[in-house]
Structure formats: C-alpha cells, structure tokens
Amino acid sequence: MRDFAAELEERKQAGLYRTRRQISGPQQPALVSDGVPLLSFCSNDYLGLANHPGIIKAATEAMPNTGFGGAASHLICGHHDAHHQLELRLAEFTRRSAALFFSTGYMANMGVISALAGRGDTIFSDRLNHAPSSMVVFSAAPGCVVIATVI
Numbered sequence: 202m203r204d205f206a207a208e209l210e211e212r213k214q215a216g217l218y219r220t221r222r223q224i225s226g227p228q229q230p231a232l233v234s235d236g237v238p239l240l241s242f243c244s245n246d247y248l249g250l251a252n253h254p255g256i257i258k259a260a261t262e263a264m265p266n267t268g269f270g271g272a273a274s275h276l277i278c279g280h281h282d283a284h285h286q287l288e289l290r291l292a293e294f295t296r297r298s299a300a301l302f303f304s305t306g307y308m309a310n311m312g313v314i315s316a317l318a319g320r321g322d323t324i325f326s327d328r329l330n331h332a333p334s335s336m337v338v339f340s341a342a343p344g345c346v347v348i349a350t351v352i
Contacts, residue, residue, distance in 0.1 A: 222234045222235055227251065228246045228252050229251075229252050263283070267281070267283055284302060288301060288302055319344060320344030321344060322344075323346045
C-alpha cells in the first residue's frame with residue numbers, strides 16, 4: 202500500500218507541495234491573500250474587466266433572466282442563448298463566419314490542438330506553458346511530435 206503521508210512529505214521537502222491561497226476582494230491587480238495585501242501577477246483578467254462597473258451592472262441586471270452559472274457543460278446541458286449571442290457578435294465584430302468560446306485556456310488548447318494538429322506535425326511549446334497540463338493537451342493530437350523548450 203502506498204504511504205501517502207511519506208509521499209506528501211517528500212513533495213514538501215522537494216518544494217513541490219502546493220497549497221491554495223485564500224484570497225478576498227474583487228479581481229484586480231491588488232488583492233489580499235491570507236490577510237496580506239499583495240500585487241497579483243497571475244490573474245486571467247487580461248483586459249481588466251472582471252471588476253468593471255459596467256460589467257457588474259450588466260451581470261446584475263441579467264441575473265433574473267439567466268441565473269448564475271451553468272448547470273453543466275454545453276454538450277451535456279445545452280448551449281445557453283447568451284453564449285450563442287456573444288459568439289455571433291464576436292464573429293460579426295471580427296468579420297469571421299463564426300466564433301467559439303471556451304471556458305478555460307486549457308479547454309481552448311484542447312480544442313485548437315486536437316482540431317489543427319495531426320500525425321507528422323510538430324508542436325513547439327514553451328516549457329513553462331502551464332506545464333504539465335500542456336503535455337496532456339498535446340497528447341490529444343496523436344502522432345504529433347512535441348518539443349518543449351524555453352522559448
């Protein structure tokens with residue numbers, strides 16, 4: 202039987218043990234983590250809209266009609282009309298025939314890599330590209346050669 206306590210201790214000693222930080226407050230460059238004010242360099246709020254008053258107002262006004270969050274994935278529960286309208290508007294804005302939104306960067310990588318890469322293709326990836334999840338993504342394209350290096 203595996204000794205999980207010993208394995209966890211080994212990870213701690215090797216500096217590989219991760220813990221979740223508890224943060225509070227809205228998404229913004231300054232946040233409070235475990236009671237300590239910090240600057241955040243790891244947010245996915247690339248456009249700075251997560252705490253934008255207009256976005257908060259629009260979300261608040263939409264709640265009575267849409268509720269909060271999805272019941273399940275789009276393929277299980279269905280694609281919400283609000284998401285569909287957003288994709289249509291983005292396609293129109295970018296002058297493309299269609300647009301597709303993914304819920305996470307990981308899922309976007311899964312969709313793009315598995316759709317575009319195939320047997321005999323070579324994928325170059327920065328070694329620090331959300332490893333090790335990137336290797337899982339690249340395994341979605343069987344027959345590809347994956348070269349992970351510092352870019």
